[in-house]
Amino acid sequence: MSAEHGQAPGNASRGPLARTPRPKQPSKTRSTVAWIALAVIFAGGAFLSNARWSHITGIFTDGARYFRLMGEGLLQNPLSEPYNEYWVLAFEKMMESVYMAWVGTMLGAVISIPFGFLAARNVAGPITVQITRVILNAIRAVPELVFVIVIMLPIFGFGPVAGAIALGVGAVGTLGKLTAEALEGIDPGPVEAGQASGASRWAILRWGYWTQVLPEVLAFWLYRFEVNIRASAVLGIIGAGGIGQLLSQLFSKRDWDQIGITLVVIILVTIAVDSISGAIRHRIIAGSAGSTTSKEKAEASL
Template identity: 75%
Template sequence: MSAVTEPAAASATPTRPTEPSKAKVTLTWITLVVIFGGAAWLSNAKWSEITDVFTEGWRYLGLMGEGLFQNPFSEPWSGYWTLAFERMMESVYMAWIGTMIGAVISIPFGFLAARNVSGPVTVQITRAFLNLIRAIPELVFAIIIMLPVFGFGPVAGTVALGVGAVGTLGKLTAEALEGIDPGPVEAARASGAKGLPVLRWAYWSQVLPEVVAFWLYRFEVNIRASAVLGIIGAGGVGQLLGQLFGQREWEQIGITLAVVIVVTLIVDAISGAIRHRIIAGSGQHVSSKEKAEANL
């Protein structure tokens, strides 16, 4: 009888995986620090005077705060509050109309820039045009084109905001169109629909809620941009602030800035709530009992 030998299990010692090298990450951080330090040094900023923010800054805040603690119903303070509110609402009107101008113009550009709608040549040309518009700030549009044509006032600022919005809204609309469900498009074409009906009911109906949310967000951006345009004479609250800073009217500056902050926060809150409702829906909770009753 031959002896049966069982093979001995080899005791393999597990090897620890090699730790990945951190040299690339370290070099990246060193490069970023060097670039940031070089930029700070080349800016020729007076870094030694940064402490003045905690001394002179508080003094100017105190001067601006004096106007806020005056009786708003007495003269001349009531006139200051009224003027600041009127100019701020002018900026809101400029932002709204400018957004509507940009929204309407951006719709055809969005379709032309979408890869699943237009041909490759049309897409490249349209996207290059939209990139060019986005690369030029609204301030440049207002100074070079709008102010010479429309003169000083809110019209020039409104048109500049509208033209500046075309680049961003057109790009976002094209990206939304490229992300649609192709099923409705195929169904519409299979039923014999062609051309504009397909674009309207198969493409546009799918992206409309998302695009409207983009419009509302751009409206918020245009409110801030309108204040900057006003400094060069394009109307709105920025024009008033430019005049007040030139005259060193600190009390009235404080009142105007308070109105700007409050109105901007209110508009942002309303716009944000609308955008959330559009994207997420009503969000109403449906109980299991209501679901059961609905299925009966």
């Protein structure tokens, strides 16, 4: 049979219908050891934290009671006395936190631009990059809370000014690092074209580098604004103004009705800001449907 088809008997197993050997299954030893190591690290961290894990069941007992106390204020008529004053005061203090976050974000954004260029490897020299990155790392390593307590409150005193400047300083470290990473990922074509045409250094930085990263950097700024809103609430607890300062006073008085109203205002304003900034970020990065359609029409007309 094999002779009629021109194949030797020893080569019959190499025909088109021959079954190839099954590939060897990769070893799972490394992944298993990695998961075990992560579990051990997690268990060790939980043990060394000295947390009273037996009290976690209080969420379902005491937590329910506190939620009920805070909910009593929310069930009252917001137009009646004194609940209308509670709602107005909560919104005023929350908007103060938003103003703090906005001023801090703008300060951090403006200052982070030169730091971002100096920290980018394809823009500055290696020594300048290393020094700038050390400065940015040092800024990120210090929480805004420490900036307020150690520097801002002794200089500016209690109030939103200290909180806004602390948020701005804290934003420099993050925004500077993100700007540098965005600059390092640009298309080198426009930069090389500018250099070949004899453009000045400033023109290349403006049109070759900054124009490419501007949409991404704007998205970073908006995200940092969202982070600063949450951080401003924490800074207010130590006297930096905003909604946190109001919460600190309310918790000291155990005024659960007003605490519930204040927390709901924080949630509502935060969700609104997140939704608006998220839509703006998507518009900046992805563009509008109308611009895409116009581009397609132009290409089709050609």
